[in-house]
Amino acid sequence: MATGPKQAKYDIVIIGAGPVGLLLSTCLARWGYKIKHIDMRPEPTVTGRADGIQPRSLDLLRNMGLKRAIMANTPAKVYEVAFWDPKQNGSGIHRTGTWPSCPSFIDARYPFTTLLHQGLIERVFIADLNKNNVTIQRPWRVIGFENDGKDKDYPVQVSLSHVDGHESETVRAKYLFSGEGARSFVREQLGVKITHKDPIANVWGVMDGVVRTNFPDIKMKCTIHSDAGSIMVIPREANMVRLYIQIATSTDSDWDPRKTATTEEVQAAAKKILAPYWIEWDRIEWYSVYPIGQGIADRYTLDERVFMGGDCCHTHSPKAGQGMNTAFLDAQNLAWKIHHVESGFADRSILKSYESERKLIAEKLLNFDSSYAKLFSARQPSAGEVQDATKNADKEEHQENEFVKMFKASCEFTSGYGVAYDPNIFNWSESHPAQHPLFLSAAKNRTKARTGRIMAPATVTRVCDANVVHLEQEVPLNGSYRIYLFVGKPTVTKNAVADFAYGLGKKTSFYSAYTRPDVDTIDYHERHLPHSKFFTICTIFNAHRPDIEIHEMLPEPLARYHDHVYADDVWDQRVPNAKAAAHAKMGLPEDEGGVVVVRPDGYVGCVVKLVHGSGTVDALNEYFGSFCVKKLGSDVAQL
Template identity: 35%
Template sequence: MVKESRVDVLIIGAGPSGLMCANALAGAGVDFRIVDNRPIGVPAGQADGIQPRTIEVLQSYGLAEPLLKDGAQMHLCAFYNPGPNGGIERTGRAADVTAPTARYPFKITIAQSTIEAVFIDSLKSQGIAVDRPIAPSSLEISEDAEELLNPLSYPVKVVLDHMLPSDTAPEQEIVHAKFVVGADGAHSWVRKTLGFSMDGEQSDYIWGVIDFVPDTDFPDIRNRCAIHSSNGSCMIIPREGDKVRFYLQMSDKDVMDPVTGRIDKAKVTAERLIDVARKTFYPYTVNEPKEVDWCSIYIIGQRVASKFSAKDRVFIAGDACHTHSPKAGQGMNASMNDTHNLAWKLAQVLRGRADISLLKTYELERQKYAQDLIDFDREFSALFSGKPRTSDNEEGVSHEQFLTAFQASGGFSSGIGVHYMPSAIVDTAHQACAPSIAIGQRMLPQIFVRVADARPVEIHDMLPSDTRFKLLVFVGLLTSEQLGKVGRLAEELELPTSFLQKYNHPAEGKAQSMFDIIPIAAGNKDDVNYLDIPPTFRTHWSKVLIDDTDVTGRLGGGAYERFGIDPKEITMVVVRPDGYVGMIAPSTAVESMDKYFGSFLIVRQEKP
């Protein structure tokens, strides 16, 4: 008899994207399972770079600390080009991250297996494990329109094969799921089963990659380097401990089988890659490595899936829906941010707090981002793989050209510049209230001071990814007149018709309330009494902040001016559960907030 089971969310694939999804759903108290067809996770190699925005996201789940502690940090990038002696010479250095608002102005590099272990340990602490080795063998989605619109139904049927020793047929299980997330990699079974195409192109650029402990006299071996030599290009990525990763441009003769004209992976050995590096690095020496971890080869391709969801019940994420070159360090970052975007939406729909239409914003936001990403990657890869400009090749890529593109792409490659377009959850009508807080982008980092105890706090640390909407209420300079305005706004938000009352479902189990309110005053910390803030806004003493410097005078201050907020007015900033700004409104436009939340949230029903 075939075993049957039910689950709210079935996650297929336990790479970074699937594990991010699992961790977020676990924190939200959602009933889910995560399965993977591999008996163990990635042992070596694969992705290794964590961008500044992804560090912020991991921090919002309380997971950044071990990676900040153990990973290598890339602060500087060095550029090498052909020199007059026939070898390479350094032509410049620049900050590796050119995104001025990054909270963490560097990238972390560490093995993908270590990143996955952080998620797996977090899940284990909550009594959750990845089910392995399990592979899906069929997937069906109901055609019943009524069933599909009912978030309590189980319209997806997946047959799972529990893989047993090779001489035994797999045991089958039928899973009935409300939702399925396919995070099963570039060769995604889920994507192929849904019939989604991967649209884009493959380049002619062939690259080798090797992780090893080098023995070299190259002076920038611990910095990120972009090397253009007459023998091909190379990127150096410093790794944790003494390790380094080389991306090396390969010629056809290095990797092709002359008979078949196809890539012969057997030709791509560590020795062959080091030999290519020696020619590229001249006049610097690259000796036999002290230790080799992993090496591989790939052809750059840039593709995006035609769709990211089927009937808003089955979603694909990560490499299953976008592939690009690894040198801009985007793959794993884009993948984790896909499910960071999706998980809170699933949680609120499953709780009956948000309409199922909210799930349409996943494809709307992440597909456009993925398309922008491969457009960027195509340009960056072409510049990186192009021949360098020399006296013999005036048409080649110049250092200035590459540096300009490198610096211009900083906001995008760091993840800091991700900008979601207007939708049900991005309303730009009142952008003028805070011109420098871009609606649709992540909330800017900023240090404020807690009024109650003068402790400096980073606002990002008050915006955890816990499925709540954060309402930052910039209450301004608290004169007696302004306090009157604040009091009247509090009274308005206490009315049963206001969004705060209609949609603020109470906390239940692991499910938080819908809103977390953080009032932020202007002025001097010595002059403000946090008890003057009405209880509607003062939900806890630790939540009342002021835009002033700390007692040392070194941290905080200047936020009202930086954000373009008038301290004589009251400005409300809605930060979505994923840290992105959903809308901004003045205190005179509470009806705009009602309309915003009313477009995707469900009015709470009082229990009898």
């Protein structure tokens, strides 16, 4: 071994304790990895910064068991967005419309945005990390790193230093992750360039404060255009309100990215914009002015050892509140892939999909943000202009302007449910290496469980305790694939279920090949991972709960997951005519069922028909065999 004996070794070194670093750290700490986590700041965020948790992110936080702690801070909730525009007679602003922030066409458990300052969110993660004996080393920074390969298992050397420069250490790690934010030492050292999708940069002022006002929508999210400028209002916890004001834009003739404004100037501008309503400040909690352009890193990793995520990889306007949410999903995406490689389940090549999946999302985000921000920044026509422009003012006023149209179209995106990963090794498609006639697809078979998309929420009854539960939340974010066996009618599929169980039990099945080494000593009360660390099986019957006898109707290994057996007997307003709503929401036949494989992050991997014989498991062996380490489905199981 080339390195000195004194260098400590870690599975991962994480730089930066903002949302992306913390979520990654929290996952990996729970799954038993050894982590060095540093942050330049002496303490977590005190005030301000990001504050919007989208519906999809709230699902994720709940899946991590952190939602209750987040909600204990009594955040504001945004259900609707209001649009205000100049009155045509020049006498100030009026409301021209409102729109749900997560309209009912999106099937969301929590159809609202949760507003809470970043520091409170960070503290929830930090408390969880502390339970797993991870503390953030502060204020420390990274001063050098190299994937020198001198240690095969720990190929990355990382040098760290206290920000005062008096203390430093050099460690070795399997991975280095930069969640440093927009100014990233790691990105710079790697020579990764930022591509500016939209050449226009802006200077934004953002102010959190407690206000008094007679503006009626002060507790709603509002975009306000007036003859005196534009502003965005976002309600916050503890009677606070956040105002975003655009101070300068690179299209201005006197553009200066260092242009600034005092709090008094912003307050004065806000007063003019809100007229005829009045507004006064009790206090200002936080104020910041920052220039920002749209940028996206050309690469998220060069070697699948040193990774980047969050603001380090993508910057954009603050308008749609997407920064923190995108960061969360970056981290979640990387966490389980590292886990699957390091625990010997999956081939190292899967790590390439981190960049391909998440960069695509960032590109979509920037495209979205660009049009959204342009519309926001654009001054609305003034009263006189409007009067000139149209004789029939009333009709014109009630037509939706471009901004509102854009907003409606983008709800799916802003809610977080618009994320769709392209077909790849995880997201089955006709071109996937696994080819088996039993794979179902949205295009051909009208299944509603679309690969690369989040699994639809469904309410079911848990058989063992009759609790009414949310199926999509039943398996926690534990790094395992979720195998949802939709049984259909038990009388119809009895043999298919038996064959499925038999297939799982074969030594070379995807399931049995990855049996836990400690399977014989596993706790009787283990609910999720009794046999394998990589699979949790949920079985859903199209039957009434009292008619289901787990141990009579399910063979092993399915019966072992007795806490994950469900009755699909809860009526759902979205599929009012379905007898088995969860089956219907997946687009599966209510009698014959089917198998939905969901990735550890909640996105659908593949959907397979449930049939007599070995076919169903054969198809799954092909699917998992395309990226896992062991050879599956033959009699030679072990590498």
